[in-house]
Amino acid sequence: MLLLAGIGYVWYLDRLVVHQFEGRRWTLPAQVYAAPLELYAGLELSPAELEHELQRLHYRRADDTSRPGTYRWNGSHLAVALRPARFADEVRPARVLEVSTGPKGLEGLRDAGGQEVPVLRLEPLLIGSIFPSHGEDRIVVSPEEVPALLPAALKAVEDRKFDTHHGVDPAGILRAMWVNARAGQIEQGASTLTQQLVRSYFLDSRQTVSRKLREAFMALALDAHFTKADLMNAYINEIFLGQDGDRAIHGFGLASQFYFGKPLAELDLSEVALLVAIVRGPSYYDPRRHPERARARRDLVLKVMAEQGVIKPAEAAAAAHRPLGVSSRPSGAYFPAYLDFVRRTLRRDYREADLTEAGLRIYTSLEPRAQEESERALDQELNRLDKLHRKTKESLEGAVVVTAPQSGDVIAIVGGREVGYDGFDRALDAHRSMGSLVKPFVYLAALESGRYTAATVVQDEPVDVKLENGKHWRPENFTHETHGPVPVVRALSESLNLATVGVGLDVGLPKVAQTLLRFGLPQPPVQVPAMLLGAVEVSPLEAAQLFNGIANGGFRNPLRAVRAVISADGKAVKAFPLEVTPVASPENVYQLDRMMVQVMEHGTGRPARALLPAGLTVAGKSGTSQDYRDSWFAGFSGAHLVVVWVGYDDNEPTGFTGSAGALPVWARIMANLGTRAWEAPMPEGLQEVPLEFASGLRGEPGCAEDLVAVAVPAGTQVPLKPGCH
Template sequence: MVRLGLLALVGVLALAAYMVYLDVQLRERLDSRQYQLPARVFARPLVLREGMALRPDELMAEFDALSYREKKPLTEPGQWHREGMEFRVWRRDFAHADGREPAAQVTFRLRNDELSNLRDEAGNKIREFRLDAAPIGTLLGGGDDRNPVRFADIPPLLANTLIAVEDQDFLHHFGVSPRGIARAMIANIKAGAVVQGGSTITQQLVKNIFFDHKPSLQRKINEALMAILMELHYEKPYILQEYINEVWLGQQGSRAIYGFGLASEFYFQKPLDTLEPHEMALLVGLAKGASYYNPWRHPKRALERRNTVLEVMKEQGLITAEQYEDYRARPLDVASAGAAAQNPYPAFTERLLEELRPYYSYEELRTAGLRIYTTLSPSVQKLAEDAVSERAEQIEKDRGIQADSLQAATVLLDNNSGNVLAMVGDRRPNYPGFNRALEARRQVGSLIKPAVFLTALERPDQYSLATPIEDAPIRVEGDNGQVWMPSNFGNRSHGPTPLYLALAKSYNQATARLGLDLGLENVRQTIRRLGVQADLPRVPAMLLGAVELTPFEVAGMYQTMANGGEHVEPRTLLAVANADGEQVQRFRRRSNRGVDAVPAYLLRFALEEVMREGTGKSAMRRLPSSVAFAGKTGTTNDYRDSWFAGFSPDVTAVVWLGRDDNERTSLTGATGALTIWAEIMRKLPHRHGRVEPPRGVEYKPVNERGQYMNPEYCEGGTELPFSYETKLEPAPECRGRERFRWFRDLFGDDRDSQDETAPRQEMTPGWGVDPEEEQRQRERERQLQEQLRRDDELQQPGWEDEPLQLPPDEEEEIRQEDLWQQEERRAEEERRLLQERLEEEERRREELRRRDEGDVPVEEAEPWPGGEDQWP
């Protein structure tokens, strides 16, 4: 007996020591444990603003990305409903990069694609309302992935259902449930197989954290001991919370789905707190075996398991019998397998990783649980994806091209911010393979031509939009003896062509001549100033597009043109916060002015002409005529690449269409890429009306020779914008009545030298008084004073006695007398106008002086007559 007692004592001491060892292991692991979480990525939040352009289908796409449900009346955040064109939305609580915004409701109206009557829940008018940001995946796939939730955020119905199905004694046992073990043994004996386990939720949590899933007696003993220890140290809510975050609920390739928080998004594209009872039942059922009950691979098994859980919920009083019948009759309602992708926007994410790498290590992005706030617009991305996929297939059918042989890429940028709104790198947008938007370097063809014409327009003393450019055969012999002889489409030459029309019609010969006259290096520098950093060959063929760029680089180049000459670096990254939602770093807009506003505006006008009467004309039948669209087609040799790059006042979009093997497609820029571009732009909201010219631009009519047609003397001509620094030659047919030039000369009338030509006006930068301009102002005043003095002298008695030498014919004498009287009245009127001009000039000088001295605030100063664009 003594020996047995000693053995028992030794056993108890050994067990106690082992329990102490296990206790140390347990507490060290749990107290120091941190989840390794991949960075979570969010789209830009949709900000509703009074008066903004917004289409209903665009709004629906945003709701879909947010997994908002349509329901009336609204019962919880994440819902919306519509009555006619009146909308009510209940946004979710969300931690944005600049702070958390609570759940709140808003109402507004959409009419003619414009948002109005934006009001909060109390009915007060508000200027804007920001929705929460849609989750768009996680970075760096593979390994364990989860979205941890706190106990306070766990829906009570989910917690109670999990307890009812997995461990009905959870609230009462001390880690191990003898009654549960006995119940499981009886069930297994009756079934003749293992149909029920006796492990508690606490034991399952211990197994998930500390052990593998290979069954063994030692593991079961350790499980039980550590479960008891866990119950001694931790409260039931904490244990249940950790189990809900730790249980394995699915697999996607090398990515393991852990916890109900991530499983809710993975299977239903919804936050956990928005799940309906039948959706919770499916997730609870998956805890028994996520592979066996996979709803995509084994939907019948999954449905049966879900209904079993629903039955338990009914038996435990968690749902009513009526609710049970309702939910049991519903389908699984899981999202498509593709929608559950870890990275549904691979092209966009690739660029995002490039921008993140200088600031964060691979390990931080994979394990630190960072929150990445991006520029992606879910509605624009979906629109671009649909247009690329559907139109590429349609083009193949319409043109007899082999099915699935064409590939495509597109990039959309916000003009002002440089934000990447959407990016597609493959006809299969979710395919994470070769990203053509970022990696496919292809010759751009005529997309490079605007840089040539911009170089010319930056020389207003030599070139304007009206300058005739000779479109005729050109021959250039290189140092190696090779001859370059570009030809036009159709092998036709067109002779002297206005500069803007040469670009609109994309004439190769005219472009080559112009570029060679300007100098290759000057054109190369212009391309650099437009934002292109890629290699640029120093050969004449560069002028016609023998330059290899990616769609992303082309988008940056055209965004500079669209943004009035200011290049904004394209970006996908807005801010990064840590796992707790505290802001870590904000990434600001970076820009520089590469091109002055005046030549940039003139180029924009020419690119608008591409859409009105040039190679982009075919798209305008599908686009709103009230929007100032501009762009350029691009086609490379043998029709290998089809390009279109263009913009509206708000958005720049670039589309490439071609084959990966670089074989012929038979598509021009207009018959291929332009059709996809037009489909995208047709469905986007845009600002309507003409883009206002900057200071330094004036519109004047010119003839086909580029000569100024003074509207005072003749009608017609083409109205074009010109720099104030451009001096136009007057059209001979618009010189007025030369018969009485002697009379105008007598009065110093300078209309032939000034009014009939476009005057060259010097620009004064800024708001102050320029000394040189002040000197010119004094000279103009002196001339006006001299003119008035001469007019006064002409009014002295005796001037009418000057012999007129009229012919003896009486009728001719009468006619000449009438003409004389008309000229006399005209001279009097001009004298009066000159006096008014003198007074006006004096007033302008005084205002400029007062502004320069700070007497008059800029915002309160009266504008110049004719608007700001007419300032000297």
């Protein structure tokens, strides 16, 4: 009976192994990619910046550029061997490109035959993946994508009789015990590659006699039914090779990207040896945490490969003298705040299983240059601000959102100063009072009423509002002073609270609330007078949605991170087309934009001029909530909108206005984006008027002080300053 039971159990294991292995389908997490950098003549990109972009993609300098992933400088000319690449709209083969650079940027592109190339994209950067709850992440590679050295090295180090044994090697077990005992360290493994595959693919990690017997029988079954090539390819795609937080790195395809940032096919001897070294203990030999330990193991792998005739002793010696070459930042572990936005976007349209198992390729709007500039600026300025106003236990926090207003593409998101921390995402989840960021919408509502223009003189005087509960609301200006009659352009530029409240109450709270909703406020605000000074809670992303419509001439496009979703077999699954809804007339928004330019020239945004390039026209608005709890700045150029929030997580006062806290972060980002000046043609039906900033009277040089140019409806009569003609 025991014999029959044993035979039946072995038959059961045989059927189980065959069934599961024949129908094997690895869970393939969705891979998320940044927007590719487009190269073209005229692009303002210095040689150093161009090289940095290539190094971000883990291209390397080489005298010979015949292999993809290499580049070489020859004076001001760069020869680069581009890798094959998959984009959302095409698959591009490997090709050689020559780039001519000059003092103002790129001057020309030519292919290997000398023909001009008008535009060419670098391959998109892999920025992360959406993996299942069990945490396994992998990039499946075919045998053609595997360097010949890898299986040879695995067999030499882990299983020398792989090609001849039947899944289990009893003699190998005895030999490994003897060799390891003599060496005083583990030089040879006792389990065959087939047993290791069984252990990873079918079994748990318990070390029991029954489990070892089951492992042996299953290894025999695998070897009996499948070719050695099948087993080797399965091993290369299955084996565990590292941990990245909750993400388990499986397979050499992903490990190559994780440790070196490049495809498996591009690895050299030293790099292949390091990955084979890691097999023995991914945590113990982690090259980032234990570089000396990993190097010693790599050198041992090279020694064994030479002894087994896989490589020449001279090659082993040369490879052993090379540094580990591991990237400082794991590939595919970039920008967690942006990935958070991507996940939330996709989960509205896809089942979790589709995102974590189907091998989708997600193409996003993220621009790594903008992202890194935003991270750097936030970190530098928060460190500076902390020294000025440091709480005893907590550091200042911040968030940044950068968009391309015309498309609604979100090109950068920073969720906090710990940019690599996948935790609380302040850009999406920190809902704080928007303070004076609300004022452009108050004045837009006023422009739409037809009773106000940029030149309209309003009263900046004390306000006393009786509330429904019988109490009185008496707001004050930031300076606790009043300014009497001022033009609307000055009231907005200097963020005068009393003038704004007077205008908002005249226009009506419902009108202001409706304006906010049209521009994308996700829920109706509570219509109380304090709403006019920013008693409206928004996240930085929601603030960006509101201001994107102002930066885009009165057209609202839902902010988007995802441009396209492509299936594992290269078919378009879903596109995310541009959606545009007019929410305000171009005439009124143009008048508002011109006033927001004056915020930067004469108002609360003026300190930014010292950090911005000369001649860069920008528009913006600062925001400070009650008791200095939140410091905001939102502003735009001709190509970018940047929103910055600075504050404490516990909502304690920061001591900083929007101009002192968020504005320096904003200015540093805008200065380094390579953006263009804001300019727009004046719509028909408007006229430009030179206005004295302080009084609101029409003037001219020589008879009026501090003139600003504002746009008003054609035919508007603006009083002339006495003495002017």
